[in-house]
Amino acid sequence: MGQQPFRVVDDGSITSPKGFSAGGLHCGLKKTTRHDLGAILCEVPAAAAGVYTTNIFQAAPLKVTRESIASDGLLRAVLVNSGNANACTGEQGEADAYEMRSRFAEAIGVEAAQVAVASTGVIGENLKMEKVRSGIDSLPQKLTGDLDGAEAFCQAILTTDLVQKMVCVQLELNGKIVHVAGAAKGSGMIHPNMATMLGFVTTDAAIDSAYLQQLLREATDLSFNMITVDGDTSTNDMLVAMASGLAGNEALTPEHEGKEAFAAALRYVCEVLAKAIARDGEGATKLVEVQVRGAVSDESAQAIAKTVIGSSxxxxxxxxxxxxxxRIIAAVGRAGQPVNPDTVDIALGDIVTLQGSRPVAFDEDAALEYLKGDTVVIHVDLHMAEGTAKAWGCDLTYDYVRINAAYRT
Amino acid sequence: MGQQPFRVVDDGSITSPKGFSAGGLHCGLKKTTRHDLGAILCEVPAAAAGVYTTNIFQAAPLKVTRESIASDGLLRAVLVNSGNANACTGEQGEADAYEMRSRFAEAIGVEAAQVAVASTGVIGENLKMEKVRSGIDSLPQKLTGDLDGAEAFCQAILTTDLVQKMVCVQLELNGKIVHVAGAAKGSGMIHPNMATMLGFVTTDAAIDSAYLQQLLREATDLSFNMITVDGDTSTNDMLVAMASGLAGNEALTPEHEGKEAFAAALRYVCEVLAKAIARDGEGATKLVEVQVRGAVSDESAQAIAKTVIGSSxxxxxxxxxxxxxxRIIAAVGRAGQPVNPDTVDIALGDIVTLQGSRPVAFDEDAALEYLKGDTVVIHVDLHMAEGTAKAWGCDLTYDYVRINAAYRT
Known part of the structure; x- marks a missing residue:
């Protein structure tokens, strides 16, 4: 990381950027006592951007959040519940999502259109709104600008996740310290197109909504859209970014000399969260990274990397x-991309197993040792041109089957 | 089946069509004592057709078989080994595949170009040719025209399959009895594009190679290309058909009045084999069938059916x-096909669970009982137009993970 134009903030969180507070509580949607309702609040209207699932069936909160961001590109808060996705819930579900938005807006004293809402959990069941209402009414007093608030929020957005996922970096723009931070949830149904994941990025950079949207989309394509757990995509994915502008930098634009540094910081935050989601994939015991090089283009390399990482x-x-x-070369060969069948190298970490598409002798014990580690990097070199890509996923385990054989019960 | 223009022959096999014999033996490629080398022989030159994997990495035997069929469209025999796929084996592998062809051709006294070869098993290792040679030399005397010979062949093509897969039907064309039969292997890496499966169709119908090729391709698209076990495709898939013409019917052409009946019989044979492969998917406890109707086209329905059947x-x-x-509606929604998000019905067998994209109350006990059966049919009705499709697969189980976590060892 030494070469990068930003540094990671230890103990940094989504409340590290100036202007943000966060928190969570248990309102009763989850059967356990874990938090199931959380919010991030910005003390000023924040420039906002959003990226959403490509699934045709989109849950009610996505519609509401799109409307909020589209109204003027500004948000004061995002409200999230877990335990119930409010998806496939028809008109009642839509009414409930609007009520969540308006009730929380009222509780914090802002316009309804300045609040985004997100939900994750079981689909097809209507929200228990009396619990949600009571939770919303108590939530504002739980929001704090410290690490505790951020962690309470992180817990409130988890479903089958085992660990909380948060990161914060800082960089200098125009002599001002700027923070970029993020939190996410997700562990199953994760695939290229933003599957059952929720992500939240906070920054105190000054940047307008449109440019933030562009940078967020670019960062998503190289991070969240390059992970897969099982190829399924959900009805509820969304990634929302809020920029308070309180760092005091000159507003970021495509002409700003610091724009590459900020974009790199944003990409890094998204990549850390994406990898954390892959590592925490349902039942996973390790993170798998696929690095493809030598493809005819970056897009081609991406398609190959995703096919390999997605292979059961x-x-x-x-x-x-x-x-x-x-198994790896068979996946490379069915990716639908230009591949020279005679020039493929494959390595597991440093251990070369295939060269020029022919197996080479390797130390099986060393390979076993490497593959038992908690991170496995698969290198594929096509030796055709300069296209490169990285994708992330996890192993397929007994526990994945166990978790998904009885998700509803 | 009562309405169909053919009838299933109990105890029928790939040797039921006139002119065919088959057999198998253990030559030593498999660690067990199960057969690992087999052949089908036709006493006259048979019109031949083939369909192959779409994987860029194609095993050596596929090249050799393509050449044999391309030479004059006629085959006298197909030779198959299991235990070693002869894939990613370079020039030596190609030389070995050619030697298998020529040595077996010599053993049965035909031209090399009248023999097809197929291999399945571990990839990246060269064949133990001394074992293959000795097996080839003994094989001709093992070939018989009865059920025993057919079953010995079926055993010789298995890898991780648990059961043999064979079917035979007969129909009348021009007052003559015509048989269509097939045998197949396959249980993992099965996906739309002919993944690690081998299929062999024999018929005594009179039909030329070009028309047989057309009908075989059409039958494949509705059967083998509509099954999936895990979305992976292999380097070795092939489906070969041989027609002896000894039934004595007028040669089938696009103008023959019996062509629909023959095509239906061929489709049925392919569908029975494809379903048997899906049911025998690695670790599977049941066959899953997805029926989609009401799509904007058959192609669209096929894409949706394959997405649902492929969802982990x-x-x-x-x-x-x-x-x-x-899980089902989420898969429907990410298939990339036109879907009205408000008009989808989903049923499990007779049990309706979703109507107009909204959940309906159903008897959970009855659903549990139904899902515990050995065949589960998922019905999806989009209520948009008339497109329909069927696809087949299996459940994802602990045993699938166990089998594939240590395939090489």
């Missing part, structure tokens, strides 16, 4: 610490 | 007998 056979082999390059 | 979440839920329509 590759994922099972990694779980079993089996150095099965045959 | 749907497959895990079926394994757990969890009536989780949410």
């Amino acid at each position: 056979l590759v994922k099972s082999a990694v779980f079993g610490a089996d150095a099965n390059w045959g | 979440l749907v497959k895990s839920a079926v394994f757990g007998a969890d009536a989780n329509w949410g």
Whole structure:
């Protein structure tokens, strides 16, 4: 990270950027006592941007959040519940999402259109609104500008996740310290197109909504859209960014000399969160990273990387610490991309297993040792041109099957 | 089946069509004592057709078989080994595939170009040719025209399959009895594009190679290309058909009045084999069939059916007998096809769980009972137009993970 134009803030959080507070509580949507309702609040109207699931079935809160951001590009807060996705819930679900927005807006004294809402959990059931209402009424007094508030929020957005996911970096723009931070949830149904994940980015940079939207989309394509757990996508994904502008930098524009540094910081935040989601994939025991190089283009490399990371056979082999390059090359060959069948190299970490598409002798014990680690990097070099890509996923395990064999029960 | 222009022959097999014999033996490629080398022989030159994997990495035997069929459209025999796929084996692998062809051709006294070869098993290792040679030399005397010979062949093509897969039907053309039969192997890496499956169709119908090729492709698109076990495709898939012409019917052409009946029989044979492969998917406990109707076109319905049948979440839920329509509608919504988000019905067998995209109350006990059965049919009606499709797959189980976590060891 030494070369990067930003530094990671230890103990930094989504409340580190100036102007933000956060918090969470248990209102009763989850059967456990874990938090299930949370919010991030900005003390000034923040420039906002959003990226949403591509699934045709979009949950009610997505419609409401789109409307809020579209109204004037500004948000004061985002309200999130877990335990119930408010998806496939028809007119009642839509009414409930609007009521969440207006009730929380009233509780914090802002316009309804300045609040975004998000939901995650079981679909097809209407929200228990009496619990949500009572939670909303108590929530404002729970919001704090410290790490505790941020962590309470992080807990409130989890479903089958095992760990909280948060990161914060800082950089200098026009002599001012600017923070970029993020929190996310997600562990199943994660695939290129933003599947059951929620992500929230806060920054105190000055930047307008339109430019923030552009940078957020670019960062998403190289991070959240390059992870997969099982190829499924959800009805509820969304990534929302809010920029308070309180750092005092000159507003970021495509002409600002610091724009590359800010974009890099934003990409880094998104990549850290995306990798954390992949590592925490349902039942996962390790993070798998696929690095493709030598493809005819970056897009082609991305398609190949996603096919390899999405292969159930590759994922099972990694779980079993089996150095099965045959599964990898079979996935490369079905990605629908230009590949020279005679020039492919494959390595697991530093261990070369295939060169020029032919198996080479390797130390099986060393490979086993490497594959037993908590991070496995699969390198694929096509030796055709300069296209590169990275994608992230996890292994396929007994626990994945167990978790999803009885999700509703 | 009563309405169909053919009837299933009990105890029928790939040797039921006139002119065919088959057999198998253990030559030593498999660690067990199961057969690992087999052949089908036709006593006259048979019109031949083939369909192959779309994977960029194609195993050596596919090249050789393509050449044989391309030479004059006629085959006398197909030779198959299991235990080693002869894939990613370079020039030596190609030389070995050619040697298998020529040595077996010599053993049965035909031209090399009248023999097709196929391989399945581990990839990246060269064939133990001394074992293959000795097996080839003994094989001709093992070939018989009865059920035993057919079953010995079926055993010889299995890898991780648990059961043999064979079917035979007969129909009348021009007053003559015509047989269409097939055998197949395959249980993992099965996906739309002919993944690690081998299929062999025999018929005594008179039909030329070009028309047989057309009908075989059409039958494949509605059968083998509509099954998936895990979305992966292999380097070795092939489906070969041989028509002896000994039934004595007038040669089938696009103008023949019996062509629909023959095409239906061929489709049925392919569908039975495809479903058997899906049911025998690695670790599977049940066959899952997805029926889509009301789509804007058959192609659109096919894409949706394949997305649902390929969803790891749907497959895990079926394994757990969890009536989780949410997984199904999420898969429908990410298939990239036109879907009206307000008009989707979903039923599990007779049990309606979603109507007009809204959940309806259903008997959970009855659903549990139904999902515990050995066949689960998922009905999806989009209520948009007349497009229909069927696709087949299996549940995702602990055993799938176990089998693939240590395939090489």
